[in-house]
Amino acid sequence: LFGRTPRVALDAYLEVLGDALGCCWAHVRLTVDRKAADEDPAKLHALVLAGHEQVPFANSEFALRVGQMFTFDNDPSARSDERWRVTIRQYSYAVELVSSNEEEVISWHWKPEGDEPWQEGNDIPGTESLSELDREKVRKSALTRRAHAHIATGQLVGYHLSRKHHIPTERIALEDVIRFAFEELGATPARSDWRVRLTNTREKFVAARTWPESGNSRS
Amino acid sequence: MVTVADRESASVEYLTEEQGWELLDQRAQRYLHMSGREFVERWDRGAIEDPDRPEVNRVSMLLPFVR
Numbered sequence: 001l002f003g004r005t006p007r008v009a010l011d012a013y014l015e016v017l018g019d020a021l022g023c024c025w026a027h028v029r030l031t032v033d034r035k036a037a038d039e040d041p042a043k044l045h046a047l048v049l050a051g052h053e054q055v056p057f058a059n060s061e062f063a064l065r066v067g068q069m070f071t072f073d074n075d076p077s078a079r080s081d082e083r084w085r086v087t088i089r090q091y092s093y094a095v096e097l098v099s100s101n102e103e104e105v106i107s108w109h110w111k112p113e114g115d116e117p118w119q120e121g122n123d124i125p126g127t128e129s130l131s132e133l134d135r136e137k138v139r140k141s142a143l144t145r146r147a148h149a150h151i152a153t154g155q156l157v158g159y160h161l162s163r164k165h166h167i168p169t170e171r172i173a174l175e176d177v178i179r180f181a182f183e184e185l186g187a188t189p190a191r192s193d194w195r196v197r198l199t200n201t202r203e204k205f206v207a208a209r210t211w212p213e214s215g216n217s218r219s
Numbered sequence: 220m221v222t223v224a225d226r227e228s229a230s231v232e233y234l235t236e237e238q239g240w241e242l243l244d245q246r247a248q249r250y251l252h253m254s255g256r257e258f259v260e261r262w263d264r265g266a267i268e269d270p271d272r273p274e275v276n277r278v279s280m281l282l283p284f285v286r
Contacts, residue, residue: 018229028229031242033284037233046283051242067280092280094273104273152273163272 001208002082006039006072013070013086014047020175020201021049023194024057024064024187041072044089056098057187062105064181065094066174085208093177095185103152104163110147110171147171175202239284246281250274259285 001016003009014030021028029050036045049055049066056063069090074083094107147170152163175198181187182194191197234242244255251258251274258278261267267275 014229014231018231022229030229030231032231032233033239034233034235043286044283046281048280052246052277052280065277067276069280069283090280092276094276102273107273107276109271109276150271164269166271 001204002078002085004081004083006041006084007037009072009084009086010036016201016204017047017174019197020178021066023178023189023191023197024181025055025190036070036072039072041074041084043071045070045072054094054096054098054102057181058190060181060185060187061098062181062185062187063096063098063102064177065092065096067092091171091174093172093174095177095181104150105152107150107152108147108169108172108177109150112146173202173205175205234284236285239281243278243281243285246278250277255285 001009001013003012010032014032018028018030021030031046031048031051033046035043036047047068047070049064052065052067054063054065067090068088070086070088073085073087075085076083090111092107092109092111095105097103097105146166146168148166149169150163150165151161151167178194179198182189240255243258247253247255247258253261255278258267259282262270262279262282267279269275270279
């Protein structure tokens, strides 16, 4: 996740991500924008699994769709081999049904888009003069900027809960989504050592990330 | 295509901006029945209804490929 140059940091990150996704499939194809390879540090970059197609798990009715946006961040005070890092700025992870309409079952989003997350119960600053309709648009936009999950599909939609709800979550690691698919949804791993491999890649992710997990805050 | 070093199971493809437009256009046509350029124009105006729905999300995550 770190490197002497943006490209080295990107290669390190792709290696870890490839390891994690390699628990799901024998071959993983990652798609990245060319400007990331050209080490354009001033830009938001995209990284998606298989062109952002859904990729079916083996022997399963479920598929995974993965998208991330990232930047290269520079820390002049860091060791020379950790001067650059890849920082995830947005993610979208979705478990979908393998069907003609690619129906979403559950998804996890985090899209802060540079704004401070709106805190429930607080007034949204700067909206006092807006109409009720516009205030509602701003409120919904703020909801999408917090880390959240959507639960969907026709089987689950009911009176109380629908895909439109933003269920608050912590920011999550992709490894947690993969583990959920294996342990809870019964998707078939591609490797027998997937637990060890996911634990290893998640540890690298946790060691490098800049945000704490609830109950696991680090100074 | 660049192969990730020392990994037998992962490969990385880097898309140029032109290839990014092809991908975005394909996805926008498939999921939203509009061109990629129309999607970007509407997105930038804030004119995409319910931008957090899956069909939009499958396209909007590709935006950095064309920026």
